[in-house]
Amino acid sequence: MTGRIASRIAAAALIFFAGYAALFIAPDEKTMHVIQRIFYFHVPSWIAMFCAFTVVFVANVAYLATRNAKWDWLGVAGAETGVVCCTIGLITGPLWAKPVWGIWWTWDARLTTTFILWLLYICYLLLRGLIDDPEKKSTLSAVFGIFAFLDVPLVYVSNRLWRTQHPQPVILGGSGSGLDPTMSKVLLVCTLAVVGVMIVVLMDRYRLERLRHEFEELQIEVESRIAEAPAIARERG
Amino acid sequence: MKNFENLFAAWMVVWAVFFVYEISIARRIARLREDIERLKQQLREE
Numbered sequence: 001m002t003g004r005i006a007s008r009i010a011a012a013a014l015i016f017f018a019g020y021a022a023l024f025i026a027p028d029e030k031t032m033h034v035i036q037r038i039f040y041f042h043v044p045s046w047i048a049m050f051c052a053f054t055v056v057f058v059a060n061v062a063y064l065a066t067r068n069a070k071w072d073w074l075g076v077a078g079a080e081t082g083v084v085c086c087t088i089g090l091i092t093g094p095l096w097a098k099p100v101w102g103i104w105w106t107w108d109a110r111l112t113t114t115f116i117l118w119l120l121y122i123c124y125l126l127l128r129g130l131i132d133d134p135e136k137k138s139t140l141s142a143v144f145g146i147f148a149f150l151d152v153p154l155v156y157v158s159n160r161l162w163r164t165q166h167p168q169p170v171i172l173g174g175s176g177s178g179l180d181p182t183m184s185k186v187l188l189v190c191t192l193a194v195v196g197v198m199i200v201v202l203m204d205r206y207r208l209e210r211l212r213h214e215f216e217e218l219q220i221e222v223e224s225r226i227a228e229a230p231a232i233a234r235e236r237g
Numbered sequence: 238m239k240n241f242e243n244l245f246a247a248w249m250v251v252w253a254v255f256f257v258y259e260i261s262i263a264r265r266i267a268r269l270r271e272d273i274e275r276l277k278q279q280l281r282e283e
Contacts, residue, residue: 035240
């Protein structure tokens, strides 16, 4: 309990400091000016999404290898949290694009592969809701989760492989790329804040899944006792 | 401060989406805890 409160306080402090750093410490970009500061929330939301979907991939592989339900809970927690981060990126992107490109959206390789990724993980979550048998649900969603993860590296390399409206990478983008040192530090703080919040949320979502499992087990026990009750009454009678 | 409203909207979106999602998880956890307690009570009574 103390650890949970401490993690929330740390996340809140990071959120506050990240907001201050992005608005007041980061230098003004020469061509886009104030709107470029969306970068400090837009990029970290994608980094958080990549982290969450990597957790899903690892959990899915581990579930298929061990059949331990805990990996399945981690998988669904990561998928839902990753979809939340992806949604944030898909909203902040157009808010940045409209004043800079003059359009909210375009179907270039980066944006399209990202939109497909969002749809794939929504399908992952919907698929789980369609199957009643717990083991079948976990196995099928693990297989689908591994398949969905194939789009993650494709999203990452899409603006390196194809010409896109989306800008070329400024981080790890080869020669000619790179950030001002102050911008890099602010980006690091903002990334820590967003990824930190994502981890807190993911852990809570995992707890929810654990409780759901406990509830289902209790429900089965109650139902079996109700079914046994007439037989016990007959034996006693 | 041209386009400041877009910057503000983006900043709000990030934390509002996380906040709403966290609230929804907390509510679902509270509801499940109530249900678990109810089932445990039912098992104790039988």
